[in-house]
Amino acid sequence: MKLSAGDKVLRGIIYVLLTLLAFVTFYPFWNSLVLSFNVGSDTTLGGVTFWPRKFTLENYAIVFKESQIFQAYFVTIMRTLLGTLLAMFFTSLFAYAMSKKDILFKKFYMVAAVFTMFFNGGLIPYFILVYVIGLYDTFTFLLVHGMVSVYNMIIFRTFFMGLPDGLEESAKIDGCSNFGVFFRIVLPVSGPVFATLSLFSAVFLWNDWFTPAVFINNQNLIPLQTLLVQIINAGTTATLMSNLNTYAQSMVASTVTVKALQMATMMVATLPILLIYPFLQKYFVKGVLIGSLKE
Structure with a gap:
């Protein structure tokens, strides 16, 4: 179809606006990546924008020589894998029960579940509960917390209700x-729905830093994102050096700055999920479509 002059102008404006939006969205990440590869003492002079002015790998050398980084990676990976498996198992069981029309007190259970999506007891009562039952500062808590998601349960339930009744009836006859x-x-x-919601849960568990920051005190159980927040919040070199090994302290004392180390750690923490996400993005779209279906 041949476009008119007005349509071509409108399309050109749309392309320009989308290009500007893409640039504004992508540039902060790119600049952080550039700063992570630039000499820290040179970065403090300013002017480092699109390319490293003095390329270096010292920032990443410090990050990967820190044993705590690998320990935090291990905790994050195990929490993401095990937490996702547990969440899918218990949430799907709950949803399967809620998809049955003849279940006793079904309406009450649904109202009680949805109520928790909008109201909760607050952080302090929850902290007291976790402490009293002995889950405070344990890896078990990282797995149990958020094990059942009402939002995911509703999506599961919608999908299960769309399955043909004949499948279950024939199985029960057998x-x-x-x-x-x-x-x-x-x-x-x-x-499809398991792949979608597994991705939802995995991304949430990978990015969750607040929960461990409140309920985990043992540094060996700190996930990667929580450790990243601690490093970012280290506003001074002295604060940062107090948590580094001897090699890292000597590097920080010479050319590496807090800013450079923050950028390198941020890249190490975020790149894995960023590299995986584009290949799994279609499942997010499927999840939205599944959740939009009505009874």
């Missing part, structure tokens, strides 16, 4: 129990 139907029939045909 002698399957409710658990047998769920594990042998429902789970194998629910790959």
Whole structure:
């Protein structure tokens, strides 16, 4: 179809605006990446924008020589993997029960679950509860916290309600129990929704820094994002050096600055999820479509 002069002008304006929006969105990340590869003492002089003025790998050398970085990586990976598995298991079981029309007190359970999406007991009562039951400062708490998501449960429930009734009826005729139907029939045909919500949960667990900052005191259990926040909040070189090993302290004392080390640590913490996300973005779209279906 041939475009008129007005359409071409409008399309050109749209392209320019989208280009500017993409630049504004991407540039802060690119500049942080550039600063992470630039000599810290040179960065303090200003003027480092699109390319490193004095290229160096010293910032990353400090980051990767810190054993705490690898420990935090390990905690984050284990929390993301195990936490996602547990969340999918318990949330899907809850949703499967809520998708049944004949369940007793179903309306009450749904109202009680949705109520928690808008109201909670507050941080202090929750902290007291976690401390009293012995989960404070434990890895178990990192797995249990947020194990059942009402939002994800509603998406699961919507998907399960769209499955043909004949699938479950034929399985029950063959002698399957409710658990047998769920594990042998429902789970194998629910790959799309499981992939979608697993991605939701994994991204949340990977990026969650606030919960460990409040409920975890043991530095060996600190996830990567929480450690990143601690480094970013180290506003002075003295504060930062107090948490570094001897090699890192000598480097910071020479050319590396707090800003440069913050940028390098931020790149190490965020690049893995940024590299994975583009390949899995389609599942986010599927999740929105699944959740938009009505009964």
